[in-house]
Amino acid sequence: MKKSVLSLAVLTALAGLASGAQAQSSVTLFGVLDLNANQIKNGSAGSMKGLSQGALNTSRLGLRGIEDLGGGMSAAFHLEGQINPDNGTVTSVFWNRRSTVSLLGGWGELRLGRDYNPSSRNTYLFEPYIGTSVGTVLNFTLAPTATLGSGATTALRTNNAVAYFLPKGLGGIYGEAMVAPSEGAPGNKYLGARLGYNAGAFDISAAYGTTKTATTNDFKQWNIGASYTLGSVTLKGLYNVHEYGALKQKTTALGASVPMGAGEFRAMVAANKRDGGTAGTGFANGDDSRLLSAGYVHNLSKRTALYGFVGRISNDGSARLTVDGSSPAAMLAGETSSGYQLGITHRF
Amino acid sequence: MKKSVLSLAVLTALAGLASGAQAQSSVTLFGVLDLNANQIKNGSAGSMKGLSQGALNTSRLGLRGIEDLGGGMSAAFHLEGQINPDNGTVTSVFWNRRSTVSLLGGWGELRLGRDYNPSSRNTYLFEPYIGTSVGTVLNFTLAPTATLGSGATTALRTNNAVAYFLPKGLGGIYGEAMVAPSEGAPGNKYLGARLGYNAGAFDISAAYGTTKTATTNDFKQWNIGASYTLGSVTLKGLYNVHEYGALKQKTTALGASVPMGAGEFRAMVAANKRDGGTAGTGFANGDDSRLLSAGYVHNLSKRTALYGFVGRISNDGSARLTVDGSSPAAMLAGETSSGYQLGITHRF
């Protein structure tokens, strides 16, 4: 998602830093603006039209750079934060998407700071929407109750993280591990890892993460994802489990993307099953949900695209999940949420 | 006001985007820092000295870019937010001045996001101060009661907007229309348009906008502005009306600007008339205000200028308008507000 467009070589002469050894260093300013007209209908909460950001790609602004240290070593940084062009705001955490500094070498990468954790990264990579729109499986895994009421702050990204990434060139094997301290508060202390194998057309990866909470139970996420490209069709599958004490949420998704000329079709079916909670809370046995979604992306260039997405979540029992991740007070348990988004993405 | 200084060509080779068709694409980082020493006297609230930003141009930071899509089409984005160099803060909406993405072609421009709306844009363009300083007519139209207590959020800019701009080359005719949804809250739903004619030395434009509120009354703004350049003197005139139910505010302004060598003189007289409100609230018949202002801008370069502005608002009845747009609790109805600003603007 880090489509670089404005890539600025470090002008070493001007900066007085000289030396040919740093000729490969660079700093890149990049971003995305994505806006769409949409209509969402959440059961008896009714229908609402709006202009929203981020259906194809989350709108963002970022800076990243890499410095050649010589001897096969590099230092790198990455700052990236969400922007909301519909109303000009940013998120309360300015560089909420990523803020890291890295050392890289033949031995891999040591990365410090805020970033996706291994167990969350292994979800959006294995669905055709890559984590956005009314169609994404994250409408299940990142619903308002993403961490099952555990108070874990690690549903998607983790602060204060020390992460290690395997180097490239291990015959298709890739992986990462992450540890983060509590810094004196519950919900922060994270330990997780991800291991995968990529053989060109076939890619499979599994991940596990655990977060300390204020109780004796840890919040746990584990999953396995795979993708397979057959001709022009790429199939993606994901099985993800969230656990907190007796509470369980199991999500299964199967999607496909098909490039056609300047465009790409996408479609997915997904199911969400919950168990272990008190009846009526939405977390008991039978509080299940199903997602059906499809989309089309039309590329005007490598940087700019038009798109349309449709999604529909039907809920059983006391489940109340929605296609926009909201939790509308007026929507009744078991009702259906659906919507469409028509928009434009521009990357720079 | 978007004086570009640092304009960076997209280095397509580095970014791996290649192709001559994108050679005209660019991303520009721009900004303004404007600080002035000032003294404002608001009737019996007394006099205060300060260092403030934005008398000649609002201090800001921005990024904008345009991509040539081929076939006469372009995609563009614009992010621009106010900064306050006097104390280092930014506004609560980071990109509060503009956050838009556009598609442009021979048919005009489709622009999505947050921006000035047609009815507000037609005010500051037709006064010599272009919306800033102790002299601006916006001290009337954007006073603390800009939308007459209607709760409309569209006094100056509008969120979630879908706007269309006429193309150039229509024989001097220009125009724009905007629609914005309520997104479930009162004060947001806007509909407006602006139509003008520019014949070189003569420019005239009228605009109308209406905003849904929590009551059955809409907040309405309409206005007509004109400018005429005679030799070195440019005259500007504006008539603006705000309406909300029985409440009315009518603003008339007549200004002039005269370039002289590296400098420019500016002067304006304006009158504000209110009607329809309860006696004592500042909105009844006779709660009128008059503004007298003048200024001088001395350009040190195309990017840097020194300036001085003076302004004076005299109030009748229960009116309490001030030259800095504040609403000092200690200032009595009918008192006079006046002040001066001596400062520097630097654009990059």
Next chain:
Amino acid sequence: MKKSVLSLAVLTALAGLASGAQAQSSVTLFGVLDLNANQIKNGSAGSMKGLSQGALNTSRLGLRGIEDLGGGMSAAFHLEGQINPDNGTVTSVFWNRRSTVSLLGGWGELRLGRDYNPSSRNTYLFEPYIGTSVGTVLNFTLAPTATLGSGATTALRTNNAVAYFLPKGLGGIYGEAMVAPSEGAPGNKYLGARLGYNAGAFDISAAYGTTKTATTNDFKQWNIGASYTLGSVTLKGLYNVHEYGALKQKTTALGASVPMGAGEFRAMVAANKRDGGTAGTGFANGDDSRLLSAGYVHNLSKRTALYGFVGRISNDGSARLTVDGSSPAAMLAGETSSGYQLGITHRF
């Protein structure tokens, strides 16, 4: 600390600004990401591990530029704000480190906006840690009670400031003076100056600043600092006094830095003495503290370094100062605070 790495010449042709006179103009984007694994033990409040920013250099993002106005004059701006890459946040004042616009000439520099004030700048320059880490003397002078409860907002930086800097080429003499208005609130109105003499290996500077408060007593800071380079060893000494009515805090520090190949060793001893306060508050006679610290910086390049710092503050009487500037509620008066930091700094 403003190590420029990405320095972008103003592309005058693209920006349509042309002219050889502006050929020396430039805008520079710069920043620092500094993260460290650390452990701090604050007496009976116990020990905590964490990942924190800014032990070698405060993490930051900035923009600065200078424009040649011709005739020996220049205009310049500087925007710089802290970032916290450990969790992606920024500070509540976005450009909290500096936001200024300047006019420069043979007569010196006139600088408007938010910046260090003369009396605070004269502290961190005369210690080997330059104001950061568990080792810095700012753990005394910027402790939670930096301005002795006076409500002064000028402990480190000052808003709305008008500052004047002496020009270079005065035979080693340098200096600055600053004035800032109250803008109607106590704790803001500042007046201060700094005067120094630099004779190559020897540098000495004294400063004085006073801030109006809500009481009849001003908050006062004065200090004298000196450095002397003998062979490869640089010695730095500082004596700083804070006063507010009867309350006094006197800080003495003596440090050294020794470059060795690609690295640099640093060490310091410092003492903090307080007097004049009520017994038990930490500000009475005998509520003294001592700091012992050392560090090593290993430069991987001119932009990237690894580092390790250790610091220890022992407190007498009711003093409760800590190596991380925090004020842990559970730490008892007179206890010891100590910690280490192992990290990486990357500048761009």
